[in-house]
Amino acid sequence: xxxxxxxxxxPAAARVNxxxxxxxxxxxxxxxxxxxxxxxxxxxxxxxxxxxxxYVAANSAGEKLANMCLSSRKDFREAVVAxxxxxxxxxxxxxxxxxxxxxxxxxxxxxxKMQFIxxxxxxxxxxxxxxxxxxxSIDRLIYYAGWCDKFQQIFSSVNxxxxxxxxxxxxxxxxVVSVIAPQNNSLxxxVSVIAPxIAGGNTCIALASYSKPLCAxxxxxxxxxSDVPGGTVNILTGNPDELLPYFSNHMDVNAVVYCEKxxxxxxxxHENAALNLKRTVFYEDTNWNSKEVQSPYRIMDTQEIKTxxxxxxxxxxxxxxx
Numbered sequence: 174x175x176x177x178x179x180x181x182x183x184p185a186a187a188r189v190n191x192x193x194x195x196x197x198x199x200x201x202x203x204x205x206x207x208x209x210x211x212x213x214x215x216x217x218x219x220x221x222x223x224x225x226x227x228y229v230a231a232n233s234a235g236e237k238l239a240n241m242c243l244s245s246r247k248d249f250r251e252a253v254v255a256x257x258x259x260x261x262x263x264x265x266x267x268x269x270x271x272x273x274x275x276x277x278x279x280x281x282x283x284x285x286k287m288q289f290i291x292x293x294x295x296x297x298x299x300x301x302x303x304x305x306x307x308x309x310s311i312d313r314l315i316y317y318a319g320w321c322d323k324f325q326q327i328f329s330s331v332n333x334x335x336x337x338x339x340x341x342x343x344x345x346x347x348x349v350v351s352v353i354a355p356q357n358n359s360l361x362x363x364v365s366v367i368a369p370x371i372a373g374g375n376t377c378i379a380l381a382s383y384s385k386p387l388c389a390x391x392x393x394x395x396x397x398x399s400d401v402p403g404g405t406v407n408i409l410t411g412n413p414d415e416l417l418p419y420f421s422n423h424m425d426v427n428a429v430v431y432c433e434k435x436x437x438x439x440x441x442x443h444e445n446a447a448l449n450l451k452r453t454v455f456y457e458d459t460n461w462n463s464k465e466v467q468s469p470y471r472i473m474d475t476q477e478i479k480t481x482x483x484x485x486x487x488x489x490x491x492x493x494x495x
Contacts, residue, residue, distance in 0.1 A: 210240040211386065213248060213410060214393035216255030217403020222411075223247045230386055233297050241386050244411035249351075249378065249419045252407035256349045256376040257425055259404030264346045264374040272321035275372060278399040279314035285395060286311070289360060292387040296359055309462060310364040316467050317368040324373070324469045332480070339483040344476040346374035347452055348427035351420040353413055355432040355461060359385035362461040363392060366430055367406060369471035375428075378407045380420065386410045413438075421445035428452035428475050432459065452477075 208229070212219040226243035242248075263271070282289070286307045293303035329343040350370050355362030359382055370377045381389030393408045409416070417438055421429050422445035429442050434457045446453045454474045459466055 208237060208240050211242065211390040211410065213242045213244055214390065214396070214406075214408040215248065215252045215404075216258075216407065217397060217401075219393070219397075223251075230384070232295060236295075238295050239387060241410045244380075244409040244416060246416075246419045248409055248411075249416060250423070252378040252409060253349060253351075253423055253425050255404035255407055256378055259402050260346075260348055260376045262402050263371070263376055263405045264348075266374070268322035268325065268374075271372060271374065272318045274400045275314055275318035275321060275368065278395060278401065279311050279318065281395045281399045282307075282311050282314065282392070285391070288391060289388055292391060293359060296385045296387060298359075306358070306361045306462065310361050313361070313364055313467055314368055317372040317472070320469050320472060321372050324472050327469060328473055328476075334482075337485055339485050340480065342478050342480045344373070344473060345479050347475050347477050348375060349425060350375045350377040350428045350430060350475050351423070351426045352377050352379040352430040353417065353420060353432055353438075354379050354381055354389070355456075355459070356382045356384065356413065358382065358461060360388040360392065362432065362459075363389055363408075365461050365466055366432060366456070370430070370475050371401075371405060373472045373476050375475050376405050376407075378409065378420070378426075380413060380416055381408055381410050383410070383412055417441055418445065421451070422448060424449050426451060428454065430454045430456070430475070432456045434458060 210221075210227070212221055222242040222244050224243065224245040224247070226245070227240050228243050230238045230241050232238060289307045289310075290300075290303045293306055294300065298306065325344060330341065332340040332342060334340045352366050352370065354366055363379060363381060367377060367379055379389075389408055389410065393406075396406050396408075413433070418441060420426070421442045429446060429451055431438060431442055431454070439455060442453055442455075445451075452475065456466075
């Protein structure tokens with residue numbers, strides 16, 4: 174993957190690269206296309222990567238699609254700071270409000286559905302598959318919006334104890350979650366891993382697909398106009414081989430979600446997660462277009478169970494009398 178990286182300070186510099194089609198002299202009378210530069214999304218803003226690096230995303234036919242930021246370790250660290258700052262607000266919000274915001278995300282995605290379909294078509298999807306992926310992404314957001322104020326009741330419990338206490342357990346968000354999104358699709362995989370994480374009150378930093386990154390940043394634009402507090406979701410683009418160690422060893426990250434079948438990547442995550450006992454979640458061989466992958470148990474993957482003991486009067490042991 175790294176052979177496509179152009180470590181220049183601006184897209185304009187790439188136009189002098191003789192190995193790139195965008196540098197070729199256009200035919201007489203034919204306009205030279207200006208590729209869009211997709212920025213990253215950190216703290217509710219769209220900065221360029223601090224390193225100034227970028228790469229040119231292309232489809233299977235070799236067509237140049239866009240200039241994508243090649244995120245660095247510093248970008249990730251800034252995203253973690255933004256996510257931790259946002260956690261106090263997002264994690265304490267009423268579950269109903271989180272559901273309303275996820276539903277608003279679905280509304281905004283619906284309004285820009287044709288743009289997502291066009292981007293999916295550019296990234297080698299057929300018209301039918303592109304329409305299906307966009308529709309499924311909308312439906313998946315609505316699905317998790319509905320679970321925001323219900324999963325606590327399903328997974329909470331009152332526990333019998335042999336003493337004078339009322340004992341109950343309830344789920345609560347684990348905190349900041351780093352997510353390596355599926356690399357073989359552009360939209361549905363990203364939505365499917367972000368939605369349950371934030372539905373449960375967590376904040377996250379997601380690394381989008383390296384080869385199919387267009388929809389990820391467009392989805393960030395949807396987030397930015399959907400009442401999602403800045404920093405709740407942060408989206409980076411870049412090389413997963415370079416960024417995986419940082420996503421898994423940062424001491425202020427509480428959980429890691431990894432969506433690739435790569436034994437070497439799993440080994441790195443397991444070793445780094447031991448540094449501060451991060452929760453690790455692995456999704457392998459997952460068909461993200463299947464409805465089987467949407468489940469309230471996905472929300473619980475990034476939840477902790479808090480058990481509370483409350484002393485009560487032992488009425489059964491009281492003496493009879495008036």
